[in-house]
Amino acid sequence: MSWANVKLIFMRETRDQLRDRRTLFTIAIMPLLLYPLMGMAMLQMAQFTREHPTRIWLIGADSLPESPALIVDRQLDPKWVGKERGDLLELVFSKEGDRKFHELLDTFREKQSVEGSADLVNQLVDRQMKSRGIDLAVVITPKQISTDGKAIDGHSINMFHNSANDKSKIAADRLYRILNNWKAAVGDQRLKERNISPSVVHSISIRAADVAAKSKKQAATWSKILPFIVIIWSLTGAFYPAIDLCAGEKERGTFETLLSSPAGRNDIAIGKLLTVMSFSMVTSLLNLLSMAFTGLFVMSRLGGVMGVSSAAIGAPPASALLWLMLALIPISALFSAVALAAAAFARSSKEGQYYLIPLMMISMPLMMVPMLPASQLDFGTSLIPVSGLMLLLRGLIEGQYREVLPYLAPVSMVTLTCCYLAIRWVVYQFNSESVLFRASEKFGVGTWVQHVMRERESLPTVGSACLLGLLILVLQFFIRLAVQSQLPTTWFDIVKITLIVLISTTAVPAILMAMITTRNPLGSLRLRLCSVPTGCAAVLAAICLHPMVTWFTALVMYIYPPASDLGHMGAYMNNLIDQAPGLWAIILVIAVSPAIFEELAYRGFVLSGLEGMRNKWQAILLTSLFFGLAHAAIQQSIVTFLVGAILGVIAVETKSLIPCMLYHATHNSITVLLSRVDTSVVEGSPVLPWLLYSSDGTAYQYSTLAGVIMTIAGVALLAWFFRNPAVGSDQTSDSPIPNLQPAARARA
Amino acid sequence: MIHVRNLTKRYNELSSDGFLALAGISFDAMPGQIYGLLGPNGAGKTTALRILSTVLKPTGGTAIVNGFEVSKTPEQVRRQIGFVSTNTAIYDRMTAWEMVQFFGGLYQMDPEILQIRMENLFSKFQMNDIRNMLCSKMSTGMKQKVSIARAIIHDPPVLIFDEATSGLDILVAREVLGTVEQLTDQGKCVIFSSHIMSEVRRLCDRIAIMNHGKILAEGTIDELINAFEEPDIEELFYRLISDSEQSLQIQQSTS
Incomplete structure (x- = not known):
């Protein structure tokens, strides 16, 4: 193989691709425009996605104890609201003379003990919620009522939400946490009334603490996103140059010109492969950088608009970029070789696209496996092409060197073997006359069956x-x-x-x-x-x-x-x-x-x-x-x-x-x-x-x-x-x- | 200069519809000679020339180009030839200068010599005006000039023209033919395939008439006309091809 010829072919093909507007658009312009445009669209959309107040209908709230009070001045007492956004919970009280409310309440009281009545009650409440524009209905009933009409032995609180409605689910979750805070306070007060220390009941307190450092949390978020972005774009970036440099050249008639030159088939294959690989890597890197910068900018702006903490994501760690760039070389070589070999088989650019779409379909599951929550790097997964490399990258970005470095050897071995086999395939395709000079023929199931039957x-x-x-x-x-x-x-x-x-x-x-x-x-x-x-x-x-x-x-x-x-x-x-x-x-x-x-x-x-x-x-x-x-x-x-x-x-x-x-x-x-x-x-x-x-x-x-x-x-x-x-x-x-x-x- | 013996080519040999494109052809072409390959479409001319230019590998027989065997030393053979065909297009996204320079580079020519040779060729073919023009913007005639310049940049002893005037207007075609003659005058061996009889009559020293992968007749035009007692090359061509088709039909009906 002549490396001088490989270099010449590489330089020519690169220049050729850089002069092709379509390739240039896909490789460079699109990633540079796509993410900022998407970011701007997200910012525009953010104003429509603000959290809207949810309407909570309280039925029977007048029977609630006065101390500790759940509701003060027709609002939930801020003491129980805690970290929840109380301003987003709009309380709606039943009005005096609200006949339907009383009917509903009575029905609920009567039916709550009757077996099979739950559906009927649900239907009644749902109808009322819809007619009143309510997201969550809360029915409060005393467990027992004294002769003077006061509640004895506490209350039952039934929350009716619509799980098919996100707003209703959010309201139910929020109110549930608030009611739990209030319930604990009620319990404590009752214990105090009986001269029992609340610590008797609360002898075990559970607190969850996140020990991960902020940088580690950020790394964990990036470790799931970045390997996927890098790998999917390295495949996409290899796609169009591979089609243009093989099928496109066949279509334009320049392939035979090159084949009749002193450049050997291997020189041509490697020269083209290096070109496709370069474009694959550049596409991947441009997408990565564009996405990272846009992401950071949008997150900081969204923080202001929606109160989302940009610190939850932050900038990716510098080491992550180093690992990604290292991994990008073999992964681009692999995808470029496979794409080039498939494209070499095609007789036209259109046919090349048909071959490369299945390649994407095969690669996607390998890329998705590491995204699953339970997937982790072990000897078995390290032997799966692409997936093993993605899991290794994830571990390296998260800084789990001790856990993942033992699998560096099997992952490298599998990745390099795949690269080697893919490159061998490219060279084989470029040396195969039946591949390079496939006769143009129309394919149809009917003609194929006829052909098979007639010329067995x-x-x-x-x-x-x-x-x-x-x-x-x-x-x-x-x-x-x-x-x-x-x-x-x-x-x-x-x-x-x-x-x-x-x-x-x-x-x-x-x-x-x-x-x-x-x-x-x-x-x-x-x-x-x-x-x-x-x-x-x-x-x-x-x-x-x-x-x-x-x-x-x-x-x-x-x-x-x-x-x-x-x-x-x-x-x-x-x-x-x-x-x-x-x-x-x-x-x-x-x-x-x-x-x-x-x-x-x-x-x-x-x-x-x-x-x-x-x-x-x-x-x-x-x-x-x-x-x-x-x-x-x-x-x-x-x-x-x-x-x-x-x-x-x-x-x-x-x-x-x-x-x-x-x-x-x-x-x-x-x-x-x-x-x-x-x-x-x-x-x-x-x-x-x-x-x-x-x-x-x-x-x-x-x-x-x-x-x-x-x-x-x-x-x-x-x-x-x-x-x-x-x-x-x-x-x-x-x-x-x-x-x-x-x-x-x-x-x- | 070129010695072809029993050259055979079967496409898709593993399949029953594997097509026998060349059925053992033999001929010799000498320096300073234009050897014409004539035949209808599908006769095997392009396959023969693709084998001589090492784009295809033969299934049998030998072909020696300027002392190098096409199967054994294809890289050496490619250095001996310049190949211009209807299938050897030029790169649309390169200028004329870049195109010729790229191929000069592939022949690993000394940069200085390459520069001088390019200047000479661009002057000779009157291409200096289109030197920096992208090939996609050129007319068919301009493209063919660039293609020929690309093929002869390394001054090869053998030139292969496969239907090089196909699709060209008469003025450009005349220019191409003139170039071929000039190259022969320089002592180069030229293989020229065509199905335009006037071109063959004007250029070729020897011809081979082919059909269905076989050479039906071979010699100088006068020799063949005399041997087959036909008035001119057109009639000779028509007779040989008709006879060949008839015998093939008889063979197929009896097998």
Whole structure:
């Protein structure tokens, strides 16, 4: 790679972008104008959002005790109002001769003890509140009335508010706190009247104190806002330059000019990437600064208009900006690379926008996870791209160095790995003729179906393989939604649900797609016999690699502990499984049927299609990704990704689905058996005591030595598959199709 | 200077509709010679020239440009050529001067030599008036001049013109053709693709008539006219293409 050329391309592209009004507007002008305009609009709006007084209708206030008085001069006594804004509480008293008020009061008194009368009273009060423009109605009734008409033994105070009305809710909250203050004073006075010290009742006093320093509180507020702003704008800032520098150049015809120059494809890719990255960083920083300054200005002005304390937010700590700028480099590199690679695939700017919108949709959940109140940085979250970095930034801005710095290494590793992979993708896209010179074609579902039906190929195409992978995910979502609305209550329910989900979402779509979209359905599903040694090797490999998968599962569970309700659900399902007529039934339903149906779809159709990508490792990993995503829980998805990769290797090397089904069924069966093995079985076996151990006598695990030896043997068996590729191809002369070289696939 | 042997190109080879754009073409072009590639749209001319300019990679065969093989040393090949095509547009948001300077930089020319060469080229092509004009504001003819200046700034021994006069008015087209002739006089090897017979007749020393990725006939214009006993190049072209289409139809109906 020539760095001189990279620099030249970078300089040219930067100048080019700076001369593009649209890009310049999006990158620089908009952030500089947007926030001040929004701030001005907020200030204008502030005058309309002032707190308005709320009207409180007091019914029966004349029966309240005179000392301590709740109401003085027709206002709430300031002693009880405390920090509340008493001026915003407008009291409305019932007038003498207010017939409706008396009717209401009587009704309330009569009905309060009658069961089911609450709705009637509520309706009556609501009607009165609406007709009188009241936000909150308070009905005060003495608990007992003496013969001279005075209240005995205190009062009941019922507050009627409308939870669908914010003003009504605010009034209720305020009055509730005021009434509590007054209630405490009434209680104290009564105790004093009986010569009892109030401290007898108030022996425990609770006070809450916020020990956070002002700067820490400000940092905590900023730590939630700033990482999100920086990251969302670094993605947005990469968006338009990426489209213009790739799809736009293709559209304008300048891309080929550059490709015919001495600049290598890598020089061009890196030069453009650096440009997009620069614009992404500048956009992010300009937005950050513009938002910070506008925010501070608006907060100080709002403080004057609305009485809001600007100190609650204040200026962001200087260290926050340093951390954000440091984080901005890898995050911009990542988003710029992904945006550039996606844009390189597009034939026009319009098409580029279609590709980049899903990118935003995928990134958003990763950005939103750290905003959730319960999310915190641990080893599990540190391994999630973008989310881990945001959580790390949050901790650093809040000054929690001791808590978050241990995760600096995993976060950096994940972020840099993602950057590396994204940059590799960009370079690959720029070296791929099929990407750079995609023919312009109109897409329509009708024409596509016609094309698929008319020009079926022997094996699935990459597109149809991906379509099946996605189709299974969508079908599973809806079918699971339908069947999981009712919890299984018997073993038969489990059988029914398992088979319905597997057959309808996985096996049938795979078989139908193989029959409709290919000329060789059996070959597409890899349904061909394998040799006996191959089958035996697959079973042995499953046995030998099971400890490794089990340990990997334990590691995943450690990093991402399952939610407690998942554990309860697991226990509930195990109870139902115990109702099975025998072990054979459990193995048949839970171990063998997934092995058959899932293999047909994944190692069968999907992998056969993805092998068209030429790179078998890419095909195996992408198939495993689809396989992993099809499992609901993230822990299960990660483990099935690994198992899927092993199955993929076996499928590609043996060119038959039979060894994959054998491996899958054996693996599942061992998992079932291991969960049901008990002390009597272990002790009664000559081999199991060496192989398994249990710390509590119930849950058995592989012993380390046995597990390591078995794993080595398993890896050796996988190596055997590599050394004996297509070991099954000599078995059947009429086998559907051998695994063809890519160029030959088309002609087969 | 240019030696092409059994050059093959299949687009989208993994798919059944993978299109065979070049089916093993061979030809040689020498210095000081204009070699014409003729053919209807879709004949494979642009694909062949894109391979010679290393924009595309061949699926088979070899192509050697001034001693460098296109598949093995594409960077070296790109230094030997100047490529002007209907698909090689110029940057709208650059001035003529910046455009040529940028490409001179990519060829890693010495700044002083680049400056002198740019001055000479801008004078020669009468582009000094548009030196600081953004390319987006230029006429088609002006843009084509800038494009040619960009392609020859590094004084390459091989020039590839792919339908370089397409869409130009007659005055600008004549200017371009004159430039091509001048370049040949300087001893450069020029590959010139066109489907305008008058241009081919005026310029080309040797021609290859292509259709469906194959060379149907190759030689000097006089050789071909005599060999096929046709009165002129138009008739020869029409006959060869018609025969080729007919034989293809027969092949398709029998397969």
